[in-house]
Amino acid sequence: MTTQSDTSYQGGASPSGNASLSWGPPTSTALQEPVVPAAAPESGEPKQPFFHRVWRGRPEDPRWVRPAFLGLLLATAVLYLYNLSASGYANSFYSAAVQAGSQSWKAFFFGSLDSANAITVDKPPASLWPMALSVRIFGLSSWAILVPEVLMGVATVGVLYAALRRRFSPAAGLIAGAVLALTPVAALMFRFNNPDAMLALLMTATVYCVIRGLADGRTKWLVWAGVAVGFAFLAKTLQAFLILPPLAVLYAVCAPVTLRKRFAQLALSTVALVVSGGWWVAIVELWPASSRPYIGGSQNNSFLELTFGYNGLGRINGDETGSVGGGGGGGGTGQWGETGWDRMFNSEIGSQISWLLPAALILLVAGLVLTRKAQRTDLTRASFLAWGGALLLTAVIFSYMAGIFHQYYTVALAPYIAAVVGMGATVLWEERSRIWASLTLAASVTATAAWGYVLLNRTPDYLPWLKWLVLIGGLVGALGLIFAAKLGRQLALAAVGLSFVASIAGPTAYTLSTVNTGHTGSIVTAGPAGASMMGGRGGGPGGGGGRGGFGGGMPGQNGQNGNGNTQQGGGMGQPPTGGTGGGLPGQNQQNGNGNTQGQNQQGGMPGGGTGDGGMAGGGGVGGLLNGANVSSEAKKLLSKNADDYTWAAAAIGSQNSASYQLATGKPVMAIGGFNGTDPSPTLAQFKKYVADGKIHYFISGGGMGGGGNSGTSSQISSWVTANFKKVTVGSATFYDLTQPTSSSSS
Numbered sequence: 001m002t003t004q005s006d007t008s009y010q011g012g013a014s015p016s017g018n019a020s021l022s023w024g025p026p027t028s029t030a031l032q033e034p035v036v037p038a039a040a041p042e043s044g045e046p047k048q049p050f051f052h053r054v055w056r057g058r059p060e061d062p063r064w065v066r067p068a069f070l071g072l073l074l075a076t077a078v079l080y081l082y083n084l085s086a087s088g089y090a091n092s093f094y095s096a097a098v099q100a101g102s103q104s105w106k107a108f109f110f111g112s113l114d115s116a117n118a119i120t121v122d123k124p125p126a127s128l129w130p131m132a133l134s135v136r137i138f139g140l141s142s143w144a145i146l147v148p149e150v151l152m153g154v155a156t157v158g159v160l161y162a163a164l165r166r167r168f169s170p171a172a173g174l175i176a177g178a179v180l181a182l183t184p185v186a187a188l189m190f191r192f193n194n195p196d197a198m199l200a201l202l203m204t205a206t207v208y209c210v211i212r213g214l215a216d217g218r219t220k221w222l223v224w225a226g227v228a229v230g231f232a233f234l235a236k237t238l239q240a241f242l243i244l245p246p247l248a249v250l251y252a253v254c255a256p257v258t259l260r261k262r263f264a265q266l267a268l269s270t271v272a273l274v275v276s277g278g279w280w281v282a283i284v285e286l287w288p289a290s291s292r293p294y295i296g297g298s299q300n301n302s303f304l305e306l307t308f309g310y311n312g313l314g315r316i317n318g319d320e321t322g323s324v325g326g327g328g329g330g331g332g333t334g335q336w337g338e339t340g341w342d343r344m345f346n347s348e349i350g351s352q353i354s355w356l357l358p359a360a361l362i363l364l365v366a367g368l369v370l371t372r373k374a375q376r377t378d379l380t381r382a383s384f385l386a387w388g389g390a391l392l393l394t395a396v397i398f399s400y401m402a403g404i405f406h407q408y409y410t411v412a413l414a415p416y417i418a419a420v421v422g423m424g425a426t427v428l429w430e431e432r433s434r435i436w437a438s439l440t441l442a443a444s445v446t447a448t449a450a451w452g453y454v455l456l457n458r459t460p461d462y463l464p465w466l467k468w469l470v471l472i473g474g475l476v477g478a479l480g481l482i483f484a485a486k487l488g489r490q491l492a493l494a495a496v497g498l499s500f501v502a503s504i505a506g507p508t509a510y511t512l513s514t515v516n517t518g519h520t521g522s523i524v525t526a527g528p529a530g531a532s533m534m535g536g537r538g539g540g541p542g543g544g545g546g547r548g549g550f551g552g553g554m555p556g557q558n559g560q561n562g563n564g565n566t567q568q569g570g571g572m573g574q575p576p577t578g579g580t581g582g583g584l585p586g587q588n589q590q591n592g593n594g595n596t597q598g599q600n601q602q603g604g605m606p607g608g609g610t611g612d613g614g615m616a617g618g619g620g621v622g623g624l625l626n627g628a629n630v631s632s633e634a635k636k637l638l639s640k641n642a643d644d645y646t647w648a649a650a651a652i653g654s655q656n657s658a659s660y661q662l663a664t665g666k667p668v669m670a671i672g673g674f675n676g677t678d679p680s681p682t683l684a685q686f687k688k689y690v691a692d693g694k695i696h697y698f699i700s701g702g703g704m705g706g707g708g709n710s711g712t713s714s715q716i717s718s719w720v721t722a723n724f725k726k727v728t729v730g731s732a733t734f735y736d737l738t739q740p741t742s743s744s745s746s
Helices: 050-056 065-081 092-103 105-110 128-138 142-167 170-181 184-189 196-216 219-241 244-254 259-286 303-317 350-370 379-400 407-430 435-457 466-482 489-515 632-639 654-664 683-691 712-723
Strands: 647-652 668-671 695-699 724-729 732-740
Touching: 050 065, 065 142, 065 170, 065 489, 092 105, 092 128, 092 654, 105 128, 128 142, 142 170, 142 196, 142 379, 142 407, 170 184, 170 407, 170 489, 184 196, 184 350, 184 407, 184 489, 196 219, 196 244, 196 379, 196 407, 219 244, 219 259, 219 303, 244 259, 244 379, 259 303, 350 379, 350 407, 350 435, 350 489, 379 407, 407 435, 435 466, 435 489, 466 489, 632 647, 632 654, 632 695, 632 724, 632 732, 647 654, 647 712, 654 668, 654 695, 668 712, 683 695, 683 712, 712 724, 712 732
Parallel strands: 647 668, 647 695
Antiparallel strands: 695 732, 724 732
C-alpha cells in the first residue's frame, strides 16, 4: 500500500537509499513506485560479530559500500592530520583561551582568555570546550588543540555521507564526502582552532536532521535540529541562524504530516533551539558582572550587545563599535574587500571555496527541474531545496556583508556545495538517457573545468601544467558524458572517471598545498602563496599577502618580508615563530624575529609610540592580527615569581597577551580584549590591580591602542609609561609594575 508521501522521484535508488550507481542501460525512473528494502535477518539467524557488521554494513548494500565509506573517513583523517603541528598554536587568541580553560573551570565555562578571568574571547565558548578538555587530558600542545578540529572535519564528512546515502545512493554520499574533504578552505579550517569547524559540523547535522524529519514526519528530528542550531549559536552566535529561514519554510510546506502538526513541530524545534543555545546566555547575563570576566568584544559588558552588535548586525552593515572597521556595501569596496554578487568568485574568495560552485548551481537547477512535477512531500526535491536553500542564502549574505569578513568564513558553504554536487551528479546520471540530462551533466563538468582553469591561472607559477590538464581533461570527459547512454560500460566509466578527476584536481592541489603549510594568526587562507589576494580588487587589508592574505599591509605601513601571515610553526607544543603579516594605519611591522622594522610614517594610533619602546599602536612586539615571538629571556623574566601574582603581566590586545601566556603558562591580562578597544579594565580598575600587587609587568606594544568609547588602553599605557621602571629584554620592552620611577607619586 502506498501513501501520499511514499511516492517520489528516487533517482534510481530505493526509499532507503540502498541502490548504487547503475552502470547498466539508463532508465527513466521519475515518480516510480518505491522498492521494498531487503528483509532484515530473522531472529533465529546467528548474529554477526560487531567488527564484521561494521565492515560489511547493511546487508542490502553492495559489498564495496562500507569499505569505501570507511576508507573515505580514514583518508580524510590522514590528510587532515598530516603536518598538523606545523601550525603551532594556530590562532593564539583561541589557544590562550583553551589553555586557560584547561587550568580553570570558570575560564572554561566563560571562555576567558586567561585563567584569572579578566576578559573573554569575543565569541561564546562552545568551540573552545572540546579543545580545552583535550588539553586537560593530554597537556598543552599543538596536537592537543588541533586534533579535536580534525575529528570534527571527519565527522562532518560522515554526516554528509549519511544524509545523501539514505535518500540517494552510497555513490552520492561518497562523491559529496570527497568533494567536502578536498575543498581547500575545509582542509584549512578543520586543521585550525577557530569556531568555524564546529559551526560547519553542526550546520551539516542540522540539515541532516531536517531531511530525516521530512522523510517520516517524526517530531524528534525537528527537536534534534533545534538542538544542533542552539549549540551552533554557542559556537559562532548569529551565523548559526543563516540557514533557518529556508529550512523552516521547507518543513512547513513539505513535511508528510498535517499542517497543524507541522507548525507544532516547528514550535517545539524553536523551544529546543532556545533551550540548547540560551541556557549559557541566561547564566552569563544573570551572573553578577563583578564576579565574572568582562565580555570581550562588547562595549557594555553584555553578551547580548556582543551578539546583536559586533557579532550580529555589525557584520552585515559594517557598523561595528570597537572593531577595526567595516567594508563597503552594495557592490562597494571597503576594508574587508569588495562586496557584490560575484564576491564568492573574486580573487579574494574564489580559490577558497568556488571550485565546484558553478557545477553546484547548475545541478541544483537541474534537480529542481527534474522533480518539478513531484508531489508536495517528495523527499528528493526537498533534499535539493534544503541543501540548495542553505547554499544560496548563506552565499548571498556572505556576498553582501559590509562588516568584517574573512575568506575562511566560506567553509560554511563547503558541505552545501558538496551535497548538491553529489545529489545532482548521481540523479542526472540515472537519467542520462534523456538528452537534456546528459547535456546538463556535461555542462556542469565543462563549467567546472573552465572555472578551474581560471582559478589555477591566478597562481601561474604554481603547477603551471595543471590548469591545462584540468581544462582538457574536463572537456574530453564532458564530451564522453554527452554520449554516455550509448557507450559501453568501459567507456562510460572512463568518461565519469576523467570528469571527476578533472573536476577535483584543482581543489585537491590547493588542499595539498594547504596541509603542507603551517598557518598561524587571526586571518589565514588556503592554497599556495598568492591564491587569495585580500584587496586584489577591493583594496582591503593588504595588497597582496601570501598564504596569510595580509602581507601587503595597509596605508601608512612599513612592509614586512612578504610571508603574509603564514608562519613556520614551532613544532608540537611550541609557539609559532614569525612576525605579523599586517596591521593598522601607522603601524610599524615586524620581521621574522618579532622585531620592529622601519619608522612610523603616519603616527601611531592614540596613545602609541614607535619601535620597541612604543606603547600600544606602535606594532611593538605584538600585533593586532598575529602574536609575538617570545624570547627565552622574556619568558624567564615573566616566569620569575609569577605565582605570587594574579597576572604575570598585562598587555594591550589579546594576540600580544596570548603569545606570552602560551609561552609561560601563566595568566596574562589582555587589556581591551582582541583589538585593545574594549573598555576593560578601566584606568581606575587597573590602578587598583597594581596597588594590590596583582600584576607584575606591563608588556609594551600590541593592539589598536586606545580606540573604543573610553580610550582606556591609551590611558593605561600613558600612566604606566610615566610611572614605572622600563625593563628591556632583547628587542622587547616591559614595565615593572612593582618598581615605580623616582618621579612617580603612585
